[in-house]
Structures are given as structure tokens and as C-alpha cells.
Amino acid sequence: MIEKSFLVEIGTEELPPRLLRELAESFVNHFSIELKNSALMYKKIQWYATPRRLAIKVEQLVDVEVNEEIIKRGPSLSIAFDAKGNATKAATSWAHNNGIRIDQTEHLITKRGSWLIYRTLIKKENLKIMLPSMVNNALKKLSIKQTMRWGDSNVQFVRPVHTITLLLANELITANILGIQSNRLIRGHRFMGQQELILNNADQYSQLLRDTGKVIAHYELRKNKIKFEIERAAHQLGGNVNFNNYLLEEVTSLVEWPVILTGKFEKKFLCIPKEVLIHVMTISQKYFPVYDSNGELLPNFIFVSNIEVDNPQQIIIGNETVLHARLSDADFFFKIDCKHPLEDNLSRLKFILFHKQLGTLHDRINRIQLLVAWIAEKIGADINNAIRVAMLSKCDLVSKMVYEFPETQGIMGMHYARYDGEHDDVAIAIYEQYLPRFSGDILPSNSLSCTIAIADKIDTIVGILGVNEHPKGDKDPFALRRAALGILRIIIEKKLPLDLQSLAKKTICLYKDKLTNHKTIDDVINFIFNRYYSWYELKGYSIDIIKAVISCRFMHPLHVDARIKAITHLRIFKVERLKGLIIVSKRISNILLKSTEELNKNVQISLLKENTEILLIDLITKINTRLELYFLNHRYQDALIELTHLNEPINNFFDKVIINTNDSKLRINRLNLLKKIQALFLQIADFSCLLF
Structure with missing residues (x-):
């Protein structure tokens, strides 16, 4: 048995920085599966990624023929x-x-x-025969939405490929990958070090690239180096950096030899809203802002260069000049926008189309004003302030600042509202209407913000589904899935007394005759309900518990949440009681499904003959009285425990009473008794969906 290192490198043109980690991790994961499927043993597998390469190194791969x-x-x-x-x-x-x-x-x-x-x-096949096929298989399984062709070949990849290297220890594996013949050539940095390197052994890869090619191929090492040196540079400036991981990842994916440099801008630009400065530096320029100990911006920035020079001053001056121009534009736009009140923009929304079938943004504002008044009354928010927020909510969309920097929508509305002297809660709500913006994002901070955030989201969902434009696959241009999840999160986590059916019906009513989908109410409810599954599953709840509750179609998200948590608690701490409840529930469901009788929940006491069924109906009556109190106070754990007291009496009923008797009156009455019990269970969940 011989252990050897195996290396594969795909040398490309510049790969998309936001996809680099995903591509590299996907490549190594699929290749690991190939190794496992081929029963090949190894000690460690490591991935490498830079803007111009994807690579995998397998250490101590067992090369044995058996x-x-x-x-x-x-x-x-x-x-x-x-x-x-x-x-x-x-x-x-x-x-x-x-x-x-x-x-x-x-x-x-x-x-x-x-x-x-x-x-x-x-x-078994020789490793030199197996490995190229495994590499090809792993590459084919990469999820790449947009591919490119190059030269005369029909081969497609995320970017044109220039070199392919496959080494088993010091032996070159001859193969054709992505239309390129393998060789020992790997490429160093474009402008520093040796630009073409000959790799003699797989184990030399990382060190040779670093020492001779001026390339740090190890992604995590490169990222950690960038982070460490940025922190050191910030300290030297007398400040600190609040790392945005997305920016750190993107910068790591843009450079092969990171060099940390610092620059400055004029203090006068600190008068621009902080969010705009941060946006320009991080999004537009890929710079890291520097903050003082109080969290305020300093007139400095840190950036990462991809080249090491003796005198970096020209690079610094060039970046300062570009940033100065961008901030000058932002300063100009801000001052122009502040010359008139935010409310003056309202009339301009009449010329901005929301949707060709749903009207303009001005039409939308009119609907949302009515909707927020309704929601505000339900949740105890200030109705007048809610209407004011709704009126101003989209006015910043036609400002010069938001036109230039679209990501600042809401943020600029907040600043302009404050500048105009609006109530601070109104200004904050204009910004927070878009929360949560992504999974795990913060929620609106107060009831006024929750009012506009829910109204904004439900209006979009109802409108778009109301004209039959449902999201398909991963295409969701109006972000309806995110909006639906946002509504659920706000209602549940902020404990708001709203039900989805009333909310959807009110919104549909406000659209009047604009909606063409006659099933809008059902489509909206189903669409929002489907978000429960993904959200609760992500939070770690069992899918069968989620299904058991959701299938009962409770319209109040707070009640759904309380039931899911109650059943989960019972499964953890009183598993035998829950198991008994599941067993009797499944048995009742199976019997009722097989029945062809016309049933209801009305049990005729005079037809109860056996002692066990008489005792059972008496117990149900007593439990039902207690359940009403528990449901009124949302004490679903107590309600569940109460229901488990039925386990033994129901089993006794099954053991001692013939349900499918020839006497039709007795049979229907006993089936109605089961129907009554099932209805009692369904007030919490469909326990027949649960696993045990």
C-alpha cells in the first residue's frame, strides 16, 4: 500500500468573486463524494481558490491495486x-x-x-485512470447558472480555462479536462514573481505558488491575513473596523497577493448620512470604513491592493481621487434633495409604475395608507402616524440620492424625514418598512414600523399573486417569498394579534377590480403557509410537527407558533404521553377514513350502552370545558397534557366496544363519538401526521 498526494488545478481567467468560495467548496464536496464512491482512502482533502484558479489537494491517497x-x-x-x-x-x-x-x-x-x-x-482500475474521470464528474456537478465558451471548442465553464494540472505525487496524469490537455504548468501572479511555474510534485503546490509565484492559493489563509492586517492598519489610524463578512469574502476573492493600504478623505464629507458614506466605500469601492471608539466614522478608509510596489503612494492617491469624486456626487445629491420637503415627491410617484396591471406607486401609496390604518388599530399603533408613514414611505424613491444609490432606499427617506422635522418614529418607520431584508435580519423596532412593514409586504404579495404572477423555481422578481417570511416573523416574534385571512381579505378589498385571479385569497394564504415549513425547519423543528399544525390551517401565526412549540416540548419531556396520543389519533383517523357513513360531532347520550363509552363522553365533556380556558389563554402545553388524559379511556373504548356493529344507529353514534374526539384533537394539531 502506497500513500501519495494528488493535486488538481483548474487555471482560468478571473472567476466571479461572489461565486469563488461556493465554486471551490462545491468542487471539493463533489470530488469527496467521488472518492467515497470509489472506496478510495485518504487522510485529508484541501481546497484552494484564487481569482484565477480552483484546486484540490488530497493528502495520503492510498494507491493500491487489489x-x-x-x-x-x-x-x-x-x-x-x-x-x-x-x-x-x-x-x-x-x-x-x-x-x-x-x-x-x-x-x-x-x-x-x-x-x-x-x-x-x-x-480495480489504476488511480491514474480513475482520477481524471472523477475530476470530470465533480466539475460537471458544479451548479453554474451562466457559462462561457472560448476558442473553437463547445466546452463550457464559468470562465475560460487555460491550464489543467493533475499530479499524483511527482507523476503527471495525462488527461483532457474541459478541452485542455493536462500539464505541469501553473500560473503565478500576473504582475509579480514568476508568471509561469513548472510543478514537479503535488506537495510543492502551495509553497511554490507563494514563494515563486507570489500567490497565496489557500483561501482561508489569504482571508485571515487580510483581516489581521486590516485590523492592524485600523489600530494605527486610531480606530477599528466593523467587518462585513460579505465584503471580506469578496475582497479575498479578488486578490492573489493582498497588500493592505490606507487612505483618507475630506472631513466635510462626514456631514453626509453615515449610511451613504458606508455604502459608497463598501459597495461601490470595496473599501473598509474606519470607526472611532464611539462607532462614528473617521475620515479614513482601508483597501486591499493586489500588487506589492516599493512606493504605493500613487495607488493610494488614485483611490483617494476616485472616492473623492464619488463622495462629491453624494454630497451634491444630498444637498439638492434637502432643498424641498420629502412630501413634495409624492406627486411624482404618479409617473412611476409599480406594475402594469396594478397601477403606479401613487396608487400603491393610497392603498397602503388605508391598510396601515386598519393594521394600526388591530395592533395598537398610532393610526395618524401610520398614515403619515405610508404617505411618505416611497417618496425617497424619486430622490437624486436613491436614484444614484438604489440600496439606500428607506435609509435616505429616514434622513430626509428627520431633516423635514417629522416625528422620529415616522422617520424610523420609513427605513424599517423594508425589514427584515434577508433571512436572519433584524425586525422593525416598534409597532409603527411593524405596521408599515406588514402593509408593504402583504400589498406586494396580494397584488402580484392577484394577477397570477407566481414565483417559479428560483425566480422571484418581487421577492414574494422573503416578504411572506417577513410577515410571519414580524407577527410571531413581535407577538402581534393579526390573522392572515383577515389581513389578506382587507388587502384584496383595497385593490378593488385590479385583481384578475379569482383564487387570490386561497393562493395568498397557501403561499404564506408554505413559508412556515422552511422557517421552522431552519429553526430546528421536526417537519412532522410542523405539518401536523399547519395542516389544521390556523390563521393566527401566534397560535401556530405556540402549538408547534407545545408539541415539541411534549416530544422532548413527555414522549410516552405524546406517543399514546399519536397512536389513538392515527387509529381514529383510519377508522373514520374507512367509514362511508354521513357523520357529525353530535353524540346521542341515550344510545351509549357500554360503560366505557359513557365514561369516555363524560370525560370529553369535562376536558372540553378546561380546554376552552386553556385556548383562551393560549396555554397549549396544558391543553396537550389535558388531551393525553384521553389516551387510556380511548384505548379501553377500542378494546371493549364494537364500533362497526350491525345496529346502524349504534354504529353511527360511536363513529360520531370518534368524530367528536378527532375534532377535539384538531383544535391543536392533526396528531395522525406525527411520527413516533
């Missing part, structure tokens, strides 16, 4: 031979299909039976 015994089983001996011991057609056909003679077979005799078998040794 013969594997394969046993092929044929027909049973009773079928393979006749009474005289001659091979039957079944046996000879099986032997012929396997390319053997009957005299090459053996008999396998076990307690379960006897069969004709054939043993053969299969020699």
Missing part, C-alpha cells in the same frame, strides 16, 4: 437442474449471459435456500 471478489447469484438449484441433474434452460441462459460454462459455477447452500453462484475476481 482484486475484488464478485459473487453473482443465479437461479435456485431446484430451478437450475432437472430431476436427472441436468442443467435447465434457466441455468444455461444465466451462464451464457455471464460468459461462463455450467462447470465453472458453484452451489451456495444456506438455511434460506440453495442457489447457483459464480465467483470472479475484478481488478
Whole structure:
């Protein structure tokens, strides 16, 4: 048994920085699966990624050729031979299909039976043959939405490929990957070090690139170096950096030899809203802002260069000049926008189309003003302030600042509202209407902000589904899934007394005759309900518990949440009680499903003959009274415990009472009793959906 290192590098043109980590991790994951499927042993697997390469190194890969015994089983001996011991057609056909003679077979005799078998040794493929195929398979499985072709080839990849290197220890594996013949050539930095390197051994890869090619191929090492040196540079400036991981990842993916430099801008620009400065520096320029100990911006920035020079001053001046121009534009736009009140922009929204079938943004504002008044009354928010927020909510969309920097929508509305002297809660709500912006994002901070955030989201969902433009696959241009999840999160986490059906109906009513989908209410409710599954599953709840509650179609998200948590608690701390409840629930459901009778929940006491069914109906009546109090106070854990007291009486009922009796009156009455019990259970969940 020989252990060798294996290296594969795909040398490309500049890869998309926001996809680099995803591509590299996906490549190594798929290749790991290939190794596992081929039963190849190794000690460690490491991925590398820079703007111009994806690479994998496998350490101590076992290079061994073994013969594997394969046993092929044929027909049973009773079928393979006749009474005289001659091979039957079944046996000879099986032997012929396997390319053997009957005299090459053996008999396998076990307690379960006897069969004709054939043993053969299969020699495993050589590693040098297997590995290129495995690399190809891993590359084919990469999820790449947009690919490119280059040269005269029809081969497609995320970016044109220039070099392919496959080394098993010091041996070059000859192969054609992505239309490129493998060789030992790897490329160093474009402008520093040696630009073309010959790799003699797989184990030299990372060190050779670093020392001779001026490339730090190890992604995490490069990222950590950038982070450490940025922190050191910020400290030298007398400040600190609040790292945005997205920016750190993107910068790591843009450079092969990171060099940390610092620059400055004029203090006068600190008068611009902080969010705009941060946006320009991080989004537009990929710079890291510097903050003082109080969290205020300093007139400095840190950036990462991809080249090391003796005198970096020209690079610094160039970046300062670009930033100065961008901030001058932002300062100009801000001052122009502040010359008139935010409310003056309202009339301009009449010329901005929200949707060709749903009208303008001005039409939308009119709807949302009515909707926020309704929501505000339900949740106890200030109605007048809610209407004011709704009126101003989209006015910043036609400002010069937001036109230039679209990501600042809401943020600029907040600043302009404050500048105009609006109530601070109104200004904050204009910004927070868009929260949460992504999974795990913060929620609106107060009831006024929650009012506009819910109204904004439900208006979009109802409108777009109301004209039959449902999201398909990963295409969701109006971000309806995010909006639906946002509504659920706000209602549940802020404990708001809103129900989805009333909310959807009110919104549909405000659209009047603009909606063409006659099933809008059902589509909206179903769409929002589907978000429960992904959200609760992400939070770690069992899918069967989620399904058991959601299938009952409770319209108040708070009640859904309380039921899911109650059942989860019972599963953890009182598992036997829950198991008993599941068993009787499944049994009741199965019996009722098989019944062809017309049933209701009305049980005639006079028809109860057996003692167990009389005791059961008495217990149900008592429990139902207590349940009403528990439901009124949302005490679903207590309600669940109460229901588990029915486990034993129901089992006694099943054991001692004949349900499907020939007496139709008795049979229907007993089935109605089960229907009544089922209805009692369904006030919490459909326990028949649960697993045990």
C-alpha cells in the first residue's frame, strides 16, 4: 500500500468573486463524494481558490491495486437442474449471459435456500485512470447558472480555462479536462514573481505558488491575513473596523497577493448620512470604513491592493481621487434633495409604475395608507402616524440620492424625514418598512414600523399573486417569498394579534377590480403557509410537527407558533404521553377514513350502552370545558397534557366496544363519538401526521 498526494488545478481567467468560495467548496464536496464512491482512502482533502484558479489537494491517497471478489447469484438449484441433474434452460441462459460454462459455477447452500453462484475476481482500475474521470464528474456537478465558451471548442465553464494540472505525487496524469490537455504548468501572479511555474510534485503546490509565484492559493489563509492586517492598519489610524463578512469574502476573492493600504478623505464629507458614506466605500469601492471608539466614522478608509510596489503612494492617491469624486456626487445629491420637503415627491410617484396591471406607486401609496390604518388599530399603533408613514414611505424613491444609490432606499427617506422635522418614529418607520431584508435580519423596532412593514409586504404579495404572477423555481422578481417570511416573523416574534385571512381579505378589498385571479385569497394564504415549513425547519423543528399544525390551517401565526412549540416540548419531556396520543389519533383517523357513513360531532347520550363509552363522553365533556380556558389563554402545553388524559379511556373504548356493529344507529353514534374526539384533537394539531 502506497500513500501519495494528488493535486488538481483548474487555471482560468478571473472567476466571479461572489461565486469563488461556493465554486471551490462545491468542487471539493463533489470530488469527496467521488472518492467515497470509489472506496478510495485518504487522510485529508484541501481546497484552494484564487481569482484565477480552483484546486484540490488530497493528502495520503492510498494507491493500491487489489482484486475484488464478485459473487453473482443465479437461479435456485431446484430451478437450475432437472430431476436427472441436468442443467435447465434457466441455468444455461444465466451462464451464457455471464460468459461462463455450467462447470465453472458453484452451489451456495444456506438455511434460506440453495442457489447457483459464480465467483470472479475484478481488478480495480489504476488511480491514474480513475482520477481524471472523477475530476470530470465533480466539475460537471458544479451548479453554474451562466457559462462561457472560448476558442473553437463547445466546452463550457464559468470562465475560460487555460491550464489543467493533475499530479499524483511527482507523476503527471495525462488527461483532457474541459478541452485542455493536462500539464505541469501553473500560473503565478500576473504582475509579480514568476508568471509561469513548472510543478514537479503535488506537495510543492502551495509553497511554490507563494514563494515563486507570489500567490497565496489557500483561501482561508489569504482571508485571515487580510483581516489581521486590516485590523492592524485600523489600530494605527486610531480606530477599528466593523467587518462585513460579505465584503471580506469578496475582497479575498479578488486578490492573489493582498497588500493592505490606507487612505483618507475630506472631513466635510462626514456631514453626509453615515449610511451613504458606508455604502459608497463598501459597495461601490470595496473599501473598509474606519470607526472611532464611539462607532462614528473617521475620515479614513482601508483597501486591499493586489500588487506589492516599493512606493504605493500613487495607488493610494488614485483611490483617494476616485472616492473623492464619488463622495462629491453624494454630497451634491444630498444637498439638492434637502432643498424641498420629502412630501413634495409624492406627486411624482404618479409617473412611476409599480406594475402594469396594478397601477403606479401613487396608487400603491393610497392603498397602503388605508391598510396601515386598519393594521394600526388591530395592533395598537398610532393610526395618524401610520398614515403619515405610508404617505411618505416611497417618496425617497424619486430622490437624486436613491436614484444614484438604489440600496439606500428607506435609509435616505429616514434622513430626509428627520431633516423635514417629522416625528422620529415616522422617520424610523420609513427605513424599517423594508425589514427584515434577508433571512436572519433584524425586525422593525416598534409597532409603527411593524405596521408599515406588514402593509408593504402583504400589498406586494396580494397584488402580484392577484394577477397570477407566481414565483417559479428560483425566480422571484418581487421577492414574494422573503416578504411572506417577513410577515410571519414580524407577527410571531413581535407577538402581534393579526390573522392572515383577515389581513389578506382587507388587502384584496383595497385593490378593488385590479385583481384578475379569482383564487387570490386561497393562493395568498397557501403561499404564506408554505413559508412556515422552511422557517421552522431552519429553526430546528421536526417537519412532522410542523405539518401536523399547519395542516389544521390556523390563521393566527401566534397560535401556530405556540402549538408547534407545545408539541415539541411534549416530544422532548413527555414522549410516552405524546406517543399514546399519536397512536389513538392515527387509529381514529383510519377508522373514520374507512367509514362511508354521513357523520357529525353530535353524540346521542341515550344510545351509549357500554360503560366505557359513557365514561369516555363524560370525560370529553369535562376536558372540553378546561380546554376552552386553556385556548383562551393560549396555554397549549396544558391543553396537550389535558388531551393525553384521553389516551387510556380511548384505548379501553377500542378494546371493549364494537364500533362497526350491525345496529346502524349504534354504529353511527360511536363513529360520531370518534368524530367528536378527532375534532377535539384538531383544535391543536392533526396528531395522525406525527411520527413516533
